[in-house]
Amino acid sequence: MHTTQQLSQGLFWVGGNDRRIALFENMFPLSNGVSYNSYLLADERIAVLDTVDSSILRTFLENIDAARNGRPVDYLVIHHMEPDHCAGIVELSRRFPHITLVGNAKTFQFIRQFYPGIELPTLLEVKDGDTLSLGRRTLTFITAPMVHWPEVMFSYEESEGILFSADAFGSFGALSGNLFADQVDFDEVYLNEARRYYSNIVGKYGQQVRLALEKVKDKEVSLLCPLHGPVWRKDIGRFIDLYKTWSAYEPEQNGVLLAYGSMYGNTEKAAEIVAARLSDRGITGLRMYDVSKTHVSYLIADIFRFSHLVFAAPTYNNGLYPAMEMLFHDMAALHVQNRKVALIGNGSWAPASAKVMEERLSAMRDMTLIASPVVLKSSVNDEAQKALLALADQIADSLLK
Numbered sequence: 001m002h003t004t005q006q007l008s009q010g011l012f013w014v015g016g017n018d019r020r021i022a023l024f025e026n027m028f029p030l031s032n033g034v035s036y037n038s039y040l041l042a043d044e045r046i047a048v049l050d051t052v053d054s055s056i057l058r059t060f061l062e063n064i065d066a067a068r069n070g071r072p073v074d075y076l077v078i079h080h081m082e083p084d085h086c087a088g089i090v091e092l093s094r095r096f097p098h099i100t101l102v103g104n105a106k107t108f109q110f111i112r113q114f115y116p117g118i119e120l121p122t123l124l125e126v127k128d129g130d131t132l133s134l135g136r137r138t139l140t141f142i143t144a145p146m147v148h149w150p151e152v153m154f155s156y157e158e159s160e161g162i163l164f165s166a167d168a169f170g171s172f173g174a175l176s177g178n179l180f181a182d183q184v185d186f187d188e189v190y191l192n193e194a195r196r197y198y199s200n201i202v203g204k205y206g207q208q209v210r211l212a213l214e215k216v217k218d219k220e221v222s223l224l225c226p227l228h229g230p231v232w233r234k235d236i237g238r239f240i241d242l243y244k245t246w247s248a249y250e251p252e253q254n255g256v257l258l259a260y261g262s263m264y265g266n267t268e269k270a271a272e273i274v275a276a277r278l279s280d281r282g283i284t285g286l287r288m289y290d291v292s293k294t295h296v297s298y299l300i301a302d303i304f305r306f307s308h309l310v311f312a313a314p315t316y317n318n319g320l321y322p323a324m325e326m327l328f329h330d331m332a333a334l335h336v337q338n339r340k341v342a343l344i345g346n347g348s349w350a351p352a353s354a355k356v357m358e359e360r361l362s363a364m365r366d367m368t369l370i371a372s373p374v375v376l377k378s379s380v381n382d383e384a385q386k387a388l389l390a391l392a393d394q395i396a397d398s399l400l401k
């Protein structure tokens with residue numbers, strides 16, 4: 001039994017979906033699972049490109065059996081050694097004793113670290129630009145270090161323009177049977193999850209992503225095969241442009257994200273006042289989140305998306321409300337930069353949260369304060385209301401100019 005699908009002449013998708021998984025990397029909530037894509041390229045010799053996570057190993061092995069049509073697998077190309085793609089390495093090596101594992105020096109170091117003591121088959125160590133002929137087709141290896149692990153590489157098949165891009169261009173969200181992005185409403189089903197995947201998993205490595213994009217910029221790509229989410233054969237340029245925007249830390253669109261933390265509802269009220277005024281001023285597409293409620297990965301995704309960010313948080317033990325602290329920690333860790341920001345603090349005896357947020361922002365790059373922070377003393381009084389409306393006006397002016 002198998003779920004293999006043919007993508008092109010001799011190219012098969014042999015991956016699978018895990019819809020039971022609750023947390024990717026035991027951290028990121030998944031509402032509709034994730035796919036682990038693997039590809040089998042059958043030519044005079046057969047290459048498998050990456051394996052899968054242990055959760056779907058059985059499906060993967062059945063799919064390989066269907067696609068290889070009785071022939072042995074000659075090569076296993078390993079683009080990335082993160083365990084969500086490696087559960088089949090040992091099993092394929094056992095089933096096909098003459099298999100050659102293809103990777104770079106770091107790949108093989110990581111195999112030995114993750115699977116200590118296993119007997120490895122033949123290894124073919126490749127460097128940037130090396131090629132491997134499968135007969136009619138040839139794979140060229142393109143190293144993409146730190147996108148988002150050091151051993152990451154892409155492979156490019158020239159005759160058809162197929163780019164196997166490892167985790168780059170991946171997305172959260174299981175596949176529905178339709179493997180191609182153009183077979184589904186990508187914007188509705190996957191775009192937010194592709195952004196959340198990029199920003200949280202790869203976001204820190206914008207510079208390395210840009211270097212990798214630079215390496216493939218002159219290559220004709222007609223089929224883009226990532227390790228998670230849909231495969232691309234149409235409108236590939238649009239997705240590559242999104243990667244250029246995200247990796248340059250440019251906002252994808254003009255718009256406002258409001259993220260607040262609040263115990264008793266007063267800071268929340270302040271954020272609501274600002275949002276209402278922004279709407280009054282004609283700003284649409286506003287997004288507001290409670291940082292205690294919404295997982296930080298969704299906030300990070302919208303922070304990568306929008307140009308203007310409003311953060312509102314109470315003081316907590318002379319510092320910043322912990323859930324907001326967590327968000328600021330992640331923003332710094334992921335190298336968030338180049339945004340316009342407004343801050344609202346709150347405190348009953350010695351408000352410090354606005355100051356802490358300002359300090360955190362000043363340690364990031366090109367995070368510009370639109371105006372001085374508004375600091376509440378416990379709740380929104382008349383004076384604070386005026387200050388919040390003025391703050392909202394300055395945000396609106398900055399957006400509309």
Ligand SMILES: Cc1cc2nc3c(=O)[nH]c(=O)nc-3n(C[C@H](O)[C@H](O)[C@H](O)COP(=O)(O)O)c2cc1C
Nearest residue numbers: 262263264265266267317318347348349350351378
């Ligand atoms: C555990 C705890 C610690 C707090 N620490 C401080 C503090 O160090 N300084 C201060 O001014 N207010 C402190 N506060 C008070 C809140 O910041 C303040 O009441 C604020 O108005 C709450 O806003 P909210 O209604 O949005 O939750 C603390 C409150 C709690 C529950």
Ligand SMILES: [Fe+2]
Nearest residue numbers: 080082148167
């Ligand atoms: Fe990965």
Ligand SMILES: [Fe+2]
Nearest residue numbers: 082084167227
């Ligand atoms: Fe992955």
